[in-house]
Amino acid sequence: MIELTRVSKEYPRRGAALRDISFQVGKGEFAFLTGHSGSGKSTTLRLIHMSEKPSRGRIRVAGYDSERISPREIWKVRRRVGFVFQDFRLLPGRTALENVAFALEVTGTPGKLIVPKAQRLLSQVGLAPKAGALVNELSGGEQQRVAVARALANEPVILLADEPTGNLDERATKGIVDLFFQLNAMGMAVLMATHDLELMRRRSHARVLELDEGRLVFDSANPDDSGPDSPTGRAS
Amino acid sequence: MSYALREALAAFRRAPVLTGLASAMVGMALYVVGLFGLVAYNLQTSLALLEERVEVVAYLRDDVRTEEIELAVAELREIPEVRGVEYVSKDRALEDARAEFPDFQQVFADLEVNPLPASLEVELQAGSRTEENVDRIAQVASAFPFVEEVTYGEEWVDRLFTLRRIGALTALIVGTAFAVVAALIIGTALRIAIFARRDEIYIMRLVGAKDAFVRRPFLLEGALAGLLGGALALALTWLTFRGVDSFLFTIAWIPAAWAGAGVAVAVVFGVAASSLAVRRHLREVT
Numbered sequence: 001m002i003e004l005t006r007v008s009k010e011y012p013r014r015g016a017a018l019r020d021i022s023f024q025v026g027k028g029e030f031a032f033l034t035g036h037s038g039s040g041k042s043t044t045l046r047l048i049h050m051s052e053k054p055s056r057g058r059i060r061v062a063g064y065d066s067e068r069i070s071p072r073e074i075w076k077v078r079r080r081v082g083f084v085f086q087d088f089r090l091l092p093g094r095t096a097l098e099n100v101a102f103a104l105e106v107t108g109t110p111g112k113l114i115v116p117k118a119q120r121l122l123s124q125v126g127l128a129p130k131a132g133a134l135v136n137e138l139s140g141g142e143q144q145r146v147a148v149a150r151a152l153a154n155e156p157v158i159l160l161a162d163e164p165t166g167n168l169d170e171r172a173t174k175g176i177v178d179l180f181f182q183l184n185a186m187g188m189a190v191l192m193a194t195h196d197l198e199l200m201r202r203r204s205h206a207r208v209l210e211l212d213e214g215r216l217v218f219d220s221a222n223p224d225d226s227g228p229d230s231p232t233g234r235a236s
Numbered sequence: 237m238s239y240a241l242r243e244a245l246a247a248f249r250r251a252p253v254l255t256g257l258a259s260a261m262v263g264m265a266l267y268v269v270g271l272f273g274l275v276a277y278n279l280q281t282s283l284a285l286l287e288e289r290v291e292v293v294a295y296l297r298d299d300v301r302t303e304e305i306e307l308a309v310a311e312l313r314e315i316p317e318v319r320g321v322e323y324v325s326k327d328r329a330l331e332d333a334r335a336e337f338p339d340f341q342q343v344f345a346d347l348e349v350n351p352l353p354a355s356l357e358v359e360l361q362a363g364s365r366t367e368e369n370v371d372r373i374a375q376v377a378s379a380f381p382f383v384e385e386v387t388y389g390e391e392w393v394d395r396l397f398t399l400r401r402i403g404a405l406t407a408l409i410v411g412t413a414f415a416v417v418a419a420l421i422i423g424t425a426l427r428i429a430i431f432a433r434r435d436e437i438y439i440m441r442l443v444g445a446k447d448a449f450v451r452r453p454f455l456l457e458g459a460l461a462g463l464l465g466g467a468l469a470l471a472l473t474w475l476t477f478r479g480v481d482s483f484l485f486t487i488a489w490i491p492a493a494w495a496g497a498g499v500a501v502a503v504v505f506g507v508a509a510s511s512l513a514v515r516r517h518l519r520e521v522t
Contacts, residue, residue: 071447078444089442091435102436105239106445154444 001027001158001189002048007057009043009214017043020057021216023209025191027157030184032200033193035211041193044211045160048191050077062157079107081158082151086166088143090135096122096146097131103153121149125179141172148179159183161192165199173199240449244456247429258425259461263468265418266502270473272407273498277490279403290365292358292388294377298326300354301382308356308380315373317364322357326350353384367397415505422461422506423513426454430518437518447518454514455507462506466499 002025009018018040025031033041046052048061059066062080090099100118122131125145135143165173184190210218248255312321329352334344374386440450481487
């Protein structure tokens, strides 16, 4: 489903953001991607989403290969990979329904199916009663649910989440993580970046990938390969 | 209504001052092109009238024989660019002069001998009155031994054609300059529109909208700006025409096909300019 092979990413000013990392996330798998700020979590997710190209190495996502795909075809990857962010990235001044409908409309859903499907997606994330509310009037947890509903618009097989609970209180965090696990139980692969160790402890059955200064230092699926000072290793 | 059209119209509704200003600037740029069209059309019409007067006159020696004249007329008529050849006898030349210059009646009455030569007036086909043709026919006429002199107003024919070339070149240079300005204005307006909608564009790409879909509203916006600008330019050109025609001197309005083509070109131009701008500025929204 997701396969990174010896991937490195360098930026002209910042230097190396990722150094020779390799891992796979299989179909229906749930994995936390953790590490300190600047460790390369967001860069990894952007590369998987093909928002950027790796400097070296190869990424395969849902059957698409970073070395072979043309820029004109990137949209095909994006429809197979949902993405949610810490800051929700919703369109202010529009309702929850309109935000989800927007994603459906711009990806070619026939006009008469847009509203029913948007309503169904909001129901799926438990937000049907707030469909008509402006997103800027919703709580953080509710806004993140709208973002998840939007990410599900194209029925993706992979969900990427970049610190999705970073702006949420404990209760909202639990609600969102529960939602991710529900989606995962339905067969969706989930890769969630977080540095919330407590969250990972509570979900100890999930796989953990840890980055440190752009290197993959721990993978709970292959614990023998993890470094001796792995913070997550200490946590688990 | 499609998403692209709705968004293109919404751009005008969301920022009416900005988009209106952009259209107005495009309109002003195209107005200058329109004025050039008006001037060019009237210049062309005037030049065409002047061109009609281009003819080659071969003055004949007094001792020319009738059969020689008939032979020359036949030979000149065989040239494809020649519409007709008229023989003007000495007597008719004097008659014409009397009619043309009534103030000199006494001078003509005192003449003992008719001093005016007979001539062959060679008229050219419409569309064939070029410098080269006039020169060539003048050379053919000069070659007859009984022809004393050939005139075709060399100086003013040369000036006429030079004027025409200068007019065409000026219109091309100024038109191109203003087209570049209009393209820059459309590009700037679209850059602002893209910046204003960067969140939407970002989300469109995030969820997998095709690039063509992302671009379409902006191309339509360019087409609308071109259409509005073209219509504004046409209206301003017409008002100018009415003003000049009513208060200064009589001029002709450009043909409807020119006006239609002008607006169509403005629309195509708007789309082309926005296409370039969108390609360039969409990269800034990642």
